[in-house]
Amino acid sequence: MNLIVVGASYRTAPVELLETLSLVDGARALPRLLSDGRVGEAVVLSTCNRVEVYAAAPAFHPGLSHLGDVLAELTGLPADQLASSLYVHHGEDAVRHVFRVAAGLDSMVAGEAQILGQLREAYQSATDADATGRMLHELLQQALRVGKRAHAETGIDHAPRSMVSAALDHAVAAPDHAVEQPRNWLVVGAGAMGALSVAELSRREAGTVTVVNRGPDRALRLAQAYGAHAAPIERLPELLAAADVVITATASVDHVLTVENVRAARTGATKILTIIDLALPRDVEPEVGGLDGVRLVDVARLGAVVAQPADLEVMAVEQIVDAEVEAYAGWLRGAEVAPTVAALRARADDVVTAELRRLTQRRADLTDEQRAEVAHTVHRIVQRLLHQPTVRVRQLAAEPGGAAYAQLLRDLFDLSVIPGSPDQTTTVADVPDVSGRPVTEEGAR
16 A cells, blocks of 8 residues: 655645635545545545645555545645645655654644644544544554654643644734733634633633634533633624634634624724634634734734744654654555565465365375365465565565565565555454554454
8 A cells, every 4th residue: 555645734835725625624525535446545634724635545646646636626626726735745755744743843833732633533533434444544543652752752842832822922922912911802613723722711811711602502611611701603793892812713614704893893992903813714804904903813824923842852853753754664564565475375375275176186085084184284384384484574574675575575476466455365463563563453443
């Protein structure tokens, strides 16, 4: 199988394109990605600053072409327009990218831990949809371990803990609030980002926090959990007028704050209103930032102002990633030789079966018990002869340049093997996980 990553992030794509791509969720994309066999496994990760597809495909070029076609189909964008903003990683580069994402190195706020939860949810959703197999199972499990190591073993957590905390730092430190700290906070949206915002404001004892959501029950539960206030969506105009800072984080596909409703709420206002838009697609109409007395910070602007961890901390995480990539690459090389080993064992079984059939024809005088004893003995001899070579070739294949050993085995025994082919008689236990333990049937789910 070929590991492929196709995606776009705040680094490569304008926010308008990210908004369109963010509508490609797993529920819509996974059935299409797995529809014709060109992609065998897939996970879709969609956050406020990236949309990525992690895929395992039998062949690289057909798989990549299919990924591009599906993204173009689901977004309604021409493939050539998408291609200019998408990045592609393959093989070991794909592994490195996923591990860097999990460690927070590719986040807008380097080192932020929120990406771990988002990655875990994307993996779980794909697993629930029966879209993951052994290859992505091991990749995502290992990526989550890499992310945990990065936070446990380095000082990268000294940076802001998430994009939310970075946004709040920026809002409070802005010149407009230098004399008087904002006291009235309005959070629009009670989903994951909204909840994280309320939790962070509560931790900071920021002042009066009011939560507004289209579903009032959810807003009330969130407010009660953190000592905040809940209000119906109908009160949004008056709450806008009273707020110092508004954080928007809904899942709406339409703008929640427009030039019209913000201008109306600002009538007669003299204080500065800071609006932090953490949603993708954006909750706030971009032109709102041009209104008098309004500061708008969205995903695009936030990337240019957030604080980043020190170089030494980043280097420490990069070293963890390098070591884990090499470990996974060894596992991957070992996985690639598994079909060859299975083909060799299948060839040996075919030879034994044919010879036993000939023996039966030539020695009709043998009893059933004698034939069974001969068959058992021959099978044991063949298995013992093959055991050490196949164990050794798996070990050698896990080393750099190990693919040559699998090819040599195929040439010596004239084996026909389709790389990554699922129809080989490979058992799950033929391929150990990264730690060297055999993968169980349940673990390979």
